Amino acid sequence: MSDNPVARRLSRVAGWDAAIIVVAILALVVAGGAVENFATTRNVGFLVLDLLPIALLALPMTLVIITGEIDLSVASTLGLTSAVLGSLWNSGMAIETIIPLCVLLGAVLGAVNGVFVTVFRLPSLAVTIGTMALFRGLAFVVLGDSAVADFPAAFTGWATGTIGDGPVPNVLVPLLVLAAVFVVVLHATPVGRAVFAAGASEQTARFSGVRVDRLKFWLFVASGAVAGLAGVLWTLRYSSARADNGFGLELAVVAAVLLGGVSIFGGKGAMPGVLAGVLLLATVQNALRLEDVSNEALNIVTGALLIVSVLLPNIGRSVRAATHRRRLRQSPTDPIS
């Protein structure tokens, strides 16, 4: 038994969160040592560019999943905003106008999800599977199979460039700003407290004055707006607006969030773990790609990580429950009662 306060503290800190951070760092170190060309400035720059969309979408997704919902339409929202971006650019609108419009479009699409979930009381899993197909379909209606590529070089250059020609990519700035915002909101504001309460016990949250429906609605709006922004950055990075941009990305996002220790059943999770989950996933994918592993095999890895991240906490919980039961049997009187 861990009556020693130091041991207790350690066991508390050494949760999934800490473990995933350690694993992510280990993965970086191992990949750096074992994979040729991994630890180059150029490749790390690519790594950041690759993890950017996953990381962006994972931020609001974390809050959505902690409240016990899910948003599977994020990748399709990204695709639709990308298509709309291309289409508006073709129609001659200024890019400075189009970009905020695209973020707004994302917010509107998120609001659609939010209305179905909070007003019509449909399960978000079903709603966002539906809008995943719907938004992707609309993207093809808007742009068809064509691609729009002739965006101003100043914008595409910024999306792939680095700060002052150093090693740090420009796009890291909006990511870090947004990450900071989401960390603070989730962990240090009344909204964050409500997110955890609503996910762990919606009824208690309602009885405590939390406006659960309103909260969920705005989380879906945030998810959509961030997906809209990710659509813009994706389009500029590849200089290509296509209806199938970001196809299948929602899988990687959900995998990263769950890998980061967020419970798929809601109520549990933390932002540092999620960011480590994103880093781990992106590192593994990047390293495997450098080793010429095919895209199909990468999907297998993503899927396996997703299952492992859901499986391991469950195994851990049953082990803990078993030890707890054993302890109860050893000490017939509960010290706190």
Added chain:
Amino acid sequence: MERQDSTPLLEVRDVTKSFGSVAAVRGCSFGLPPGEVHALVGENGAGKSTIVKMLAGVHRPDTGTLLVDGEPVEFGGPADAMDAGIAVIYQEPTLFGDLSVAENIAMGRQPRGRFGIIDRRRMRRTATELFARLGVHLDPGRPARGLSIADQQIVEIAKAIGGRARILVMDEPTAALSSVEVERLFAVVRALREEGAAVLFISHRFEEITALCDRVTIMRDGAHVSTDPLADLTVEEMVRRMVGRDLDALFPKQDVEPGAVVLEVDGLAREGVFRDVTFEVRAGEIVALAGLVGAGRSEVVQAVFGVDGRDAGTVRVNGKRVRPHSSRAAMAAGMALVPEDRRQQGLVMDLSIQRNVTLPRSGALARFGLLGGGAERREAAHWTERLRTRYGRLADPVRTLSGGNQQKVVLAKWLATAPRVLIVDEPTRGIDVGTKAEVHRLMSALAAEGVAVLMVSSELPEVLGMADRVLVMREGRLVADLPRAEATEESIMLAAMGQEVA
């Protein structure tokens, strides 16, 4: 009506059952001879439901025996109880809505024809025969969905006797029925009695017990009080035996001169749940809302607090109307609700003690929208200490605490909001005696400070010990408003059950 010559179909002999440290049933014995309708009565929490669950094979008695046809039986699960010929008809039947009535009746023992295919014609014929035996007209071919609760119960009964059940346990079967439906159910029960079945009938309504039953077993606090032929008992005597208890020093009620009216509820109604609910609570007053389980008391206080909506009526605090269906508005007006279900409504079991205590106040505790710097911890430490809550660390999940300490966390959470109206719903359910007394002392002290307290309670000693005034609800309506001097266990029980005080 005594049939001591024949072996009872069912006998309950000296059974006990405890859940944790709570003794739900402590020594109960009675027997059901064939052809008898036997009433089991007692207050809420007297142990009736535990007896039913033992007979249904859901719980096993800790000690004592159940005997069927004089033979001791042990039920490993509900299937064993059914095999022994015991069928339990619950208040809310559980039929397969998409299957036909006949299919529901035949469930689990469908007649097979050639090649093992279900013989639908025989299935229908069996159902028709069973309905004829029970003297009711129901179409065996129609789906079970859409049947009234009364019809669903008939189907359950047909299913039970179709499965050769000879002992029927009916747990408050009439609670949701109209008087015509009750009459029909009684006719069915009498038909079963004629066939030699034994029926254990649980009801809160004395007129039904008087109309239907042959003998009555009375329980109180899990113990067996008496078993007598109905003819030997008056309603008043039954009530006396159900409630007869001594009040102890559990209720440190201070005398407070009530102040101005704080909470006014006027004409509150919700379709099918409650209606015409009008009352007021003054500063310093403790008003109890008594009644049977299911009378609509929790529903009323939840509508007052705005967790649920309402169809009509107004709620005022200090003369100002409170917006309906908004717990935020209620909290802003100075209301707090300690809900009935601690685990589902009062606490987020996985979150820490600290987060639970400060959840309703996280907005107020934030500075510039941010929470930090220990404001939550200080607040939680202050209130848990004031309520003498025993815990390891404030960061421990609240589920690690005992029931009594969990209840203190719920109270701390709401007292931290400094309410002017404190609504408590079953504030001492499932907590130990020592903590009970502490909770009562706290409520009394709050009233003395001028808080208006509205207390829903099913425990009559608590109601009598703590309340300045007792409102009694029955079937969604307020039926009595008794000042402390007039409130007795008998007067409250009679009002709650719909009998005039003799």
